Amino acid sequence: MDWSEIFGPDALVVLLSTSVAFAMPTALAAVGETVAERAGVLNLGLEGMLLSGALASFLVAYYVGSVALGTLAGVAIGIALGALMAFLSVTLKTEQIINGIAIVLVAQGITAFTFEKLFGGGEQPTVAGIPDVNVPLLHSIPGVGPVLFEQNVLFYVSVAIALGVCLLLTRTRFGLSVSAVGESPAAAEAMAVSVARTRWLALLVGGAMAGLGGAVLVLGQLNVFEEDVSGGRGWIAIALVIFGRWNPLFVLGGAFLFGFTDALQIRVQAVSGGIASTVPTEIFGALPYAVTLVVMVAATVWAGRDAQPAALGVPFRKGVGA
Amino acid sequence: MGVESVMRLTTWKAVPICLAAIVLATGAASCGDDDDGGGGGGGQAGGGQDKVKTAIVLPCATSDPWCKQGYDAAKALQKQGAIDLKVTTNAPQDTAGVTRVLAQYAQSGTQLILAHSTWQDAAFAVAKQFPDVDIASYAFELRDNVAILEEPIYQAAYLAGMLAGGLTESNTIGGSAGQDVPLCHAELEAFEDGAKRTNKQVKMIDAYIGDWNDSAKGKQATQAQIDQGADVVIACGGGPATGMAQAIKEANISGFGYVGDMSSQAPKNMVGSVLYNLGPYFKAAVTDVKDDTFRPAKRYEFGLADGGVSLQLNDGYSVKEIPANVMDQMEKVQDQIKSGEFKVPYEAGA
Numbered sequence: 194m195d196w197s198e199i200f201g202p203d204a205l206v207v208l209l210s211t212s213v214a215f216a217m218p219t220a221l222a223a224v225g226e227t228v229a230e231r232a233g234v235l236n237l238g239l240e241g242m243l244l245s246g247a248l249a250s251f252l253v254a255y256y257v258g259s260v261a262l263g264t265l266a267g268v269a270i271g272i273a274l275g276a277l278m279a280f281l282s283v284t285l286k287t288e289q290i291i292n293g294i295a296i297v298l299v300a301q302g303i304t305a306f307t308f309e310k311l312f313g314g315g316e317q318p319t320v321a322g323i324p325d326v327n328v329p330l331l332h333s334i335p336g337v338g339p340v341l342f343e344q345n346v347l348f349y350v351s352v353a354i355a356l357g358v359c360l361l362l363t364r365t366r367f368g369l370s371v372s373a374v375g376e377s378p379a380a381a382e383a384m385a386v387s388v389a390r391t392r393w394l395a396l397l398v399g400g401a402m403a404g405l406g407g408a409v410l411v412l413g414q415l416n417v418f419e420e421d422v423s424g425g426r427g428w429i430a431i432a433l434v435i436f437g438r439w440n441p442l443f444v445l446g447g448a449f450l451f452g453f454t455d456a457l458q459i460r461v462q463a464v465s466g467g468i469a470s471t472v473p474t475e476i477f478g479a480l481p482y483a484v485t486l487v488v489m490v491a492a493t494v495w496a497g498r499d500a501q502p503a504a505l506g507v508p509f510r511k512g513v514g515a
Numbered sequence: 516m517g518v519e520s521v522m523r524l525t526t527w528k529a530v531p532i533c534l535a536a537i538v539l540a541t542g543a544a545s546c547g548d549d550d551d552g553g554g555g556g557g558g559q560a561g562g563g564q565d566k567v568k569t570a571i572v573l574p575c576a577t578s579d580p581w582c583k584q585g586y587d588a589a590k591a592l593q594k595q596g597a598i599d600l601k602v603t604t605n606a607p608q609d610t611a612g613v614t615r616v617l618a619q620y621a622q623s624g625t626q627l628i629l630a631h632s633t634w635q636d637a638a639f640a641v642a643k644q645f646p647d648v649d650i651a652s653y654a655f656e657l658r659d660n661v662a663i664l665e666e667p668i669y670q671a672a673y674l675a676g677m678l679a680g681g682l683t684e685s686n687t688i689g690g691s692a693g694q695d696v697p698l699c700h701a702e703l704e705a706f707e708d709g710a711k712r713t714n715k716q717v718k719m720i721d722a723y724i725g726d727w728n729d730s731a732k733g734k735q736a737t738q739a740q741i742d743q744g745a746d747v748v749i750a751c752g753g754g755p756a757t758g759m760a761q762a763i764k765e766a767n768i769s770g771f772g773y774v775g776d777m778s779s780q781a782p783k784n785m786v787g788s789v790l791y792n793l794g795p796y797f798k799a800a801v802t803d804v805k806d807d808t809f810r811p812a813k814r815y816e817f818g819l820a821d822g823g824v825s826l827q828l829n830d831g832y833s834v835k836e837i838p839a840n841v842m843d844q845m846e847k848v849q850d851q852i853k854s855g856e857f858k859v860p861y862e863a864g865a
Binding site: 318420460464 | 575695721722723725728753
């Protein structure tokens with residue numbers, strides 16, 4: 194087996210540039226989920242928000258013909274579902290796990306039904322793709338240039354937003370409020386930080402990020418919608434938040450690490466002889482999960498402290514002690 | 516916390532679940548298209564009515580190539596007046612879920628259920644519980660009232676491979692599939708064999724993406740093959756095929772559609788599609804039910820010779836000209852397969 198076909202400079206650049214693009218929907222959803230969980234709400238509805246964002250953005254882009262409006266529609270439906278989650282979990286204080294799963298089920302049912310009603314029996318509809326844009330100067334940096342600066346506009350927007358949310362969480366007053374509310378809601382409330390308001394905002398941000406992830410998946414990469422097009426990315430994003438120890442930068446890194454090893458395993462399969470290979474394909478399939486798990490566990494041991502928000506999953510009721 | 520507030524919470528907790536249940540139920544109900552062509556069906560099962568009461572259960576929407584092929588074939592039989600048809604789309608994929616769907620049809624007097632996915636366990640369970648109903652599905656074993664639909668797609672893939680061998684300039688072709696199952700393994704092997712027949716130097720690279728529905732991953736797999744020099748590709752599975760179509764369009768190389776006619780997804784880049792036509796399958800099953808010859812159930816297999824599979828070329832293909840001698844060779848082999856003179860090797864893997 195010729196390893197230079199995988200780790201040679203040219204091959205590696207191609208591998209990296211496709212894998213960062215493909216990891217983007219998961220990365221966006223995972224960063225959004227970090228915000229929600231840091232505020233103390235376990236949002237299991239992520240997969241449904243991704244899926245709904247994907248369909249909404251596809252339909253608007255298909256009928257209106259505008260990728261920008263399609264993307265906004267994806268974000269909007271994500272915010273709407275985030276609001277639903279917030280209403281159920283924060284305002285009504287009901288069981289978060291059940292709310293999240295219900296949102297996934299509703300989204301799967303509605304998206305499949307809507308798509309079937311609109312396009313069933315006909316040819317599969319597609320939307321126009323968006324061209325790649327080379328960022329002046331930056332794209333000519335060897336190695337980094339082709340990987341990060343020869344992507345489509347949606348990719349740059351996504352990177353900016355993901356980093357922006359990381360900053361929001363670690364460097365602003367809102368981020369501090371989020372952490373306070375997630376660690377000790379009673380104390381936060383005593384310091385005049387509204388738990389309900391902060392959790393609502395955190396869920397809206399989380400929903401928006403997942404909706405954007407759905408739009409990036411469909412408009413930035415696939416140009417088609419299919420039933421369950423999100424393919425479990427929402428669930429992987431939730432796992433990444435835990436592995437990333439609720440640190441948005443670790444989570445972001447984890448998403449790209451997962452995307453990279455996933456692209457890598459497909460490449461290794463092809464180079465090692467594909468269907469003629471003597472190595473069982475299941476080993477390749479397990480690789481991304483194994484690598485991500487090992488790296489994350491190592492990072493946790495190295496960081497050496499329990500990072501889970503103390504009030505995660507616990508509805509806050511005034512006067513009922515924390 | 517008082518009992519009252521617990522009660523209130525419990526009631527509210529039920530809201531999202533009820534909402535989900537209502538939405539799913541409405542969805543399922545309106546998808547359960549009652550396509551009864553008329554006839555109405557009297558009380559007596561066989562009372563002078565010779566239309567076979569048939570239901571087709573599809574795992575996806577009818578816009579999906581796999582489901583469209585099944586749906587179209589059943590619809591055609593309905594148009595001919597051979598069957599009364601009921602359709603369920605987007606049926607649940609899990610055994611418990613689809614068992615309920617199949618059982619509902621079995622219970623309501625359906626004679627033949629076409630379970631258009633790999634639903635062996637559900638089919639066996641329902642066949643046992645309702646011994647009067649006949650079922651055709653994708654199973655590994657036969658039961659007295661469960662017939663197997665075979666998918667000799669590899670025969671058409673061989674012909675596609677012959678064209679691929681003539682078209683490739685890099686002498687590298689690619690194939691991606693959901694998982695290493697006999698259907699896909701045989702398809703990819705036949706594609707490679709066909710290509711080697713017209714071009715001795717061809718090298719095939721392929722990958723299993725580990726998922727049947729994830730189009731993004733399918734696209735990534737094909738892109739990886741293109742990066743490694745592949746310029747003609749094929750896929751096996753819904754997600755892999757949809758992703759492949761998008762990848763070849765972007766890179767402007769050639770590819771072959773899978774199961775249904777996929778030329779609309781990459782109009783200039785699809786050389787053609789490897790079609791799986793369910794017409795002969797469903798017709799045979801319906802005729803058997805009507806003539807009371809369904810049992811003991813059999814394996815239905817219709818290859819290239821019987822129109823069960825075919826290679827449909829795409830007129831809009833314009834990446835490059837298919838060399839005339841390669842086309843001639845392919846057509847000759849196609850005739851030889853049809854006449855039984857040549858048999859495409861079936862290599863389903865270990």
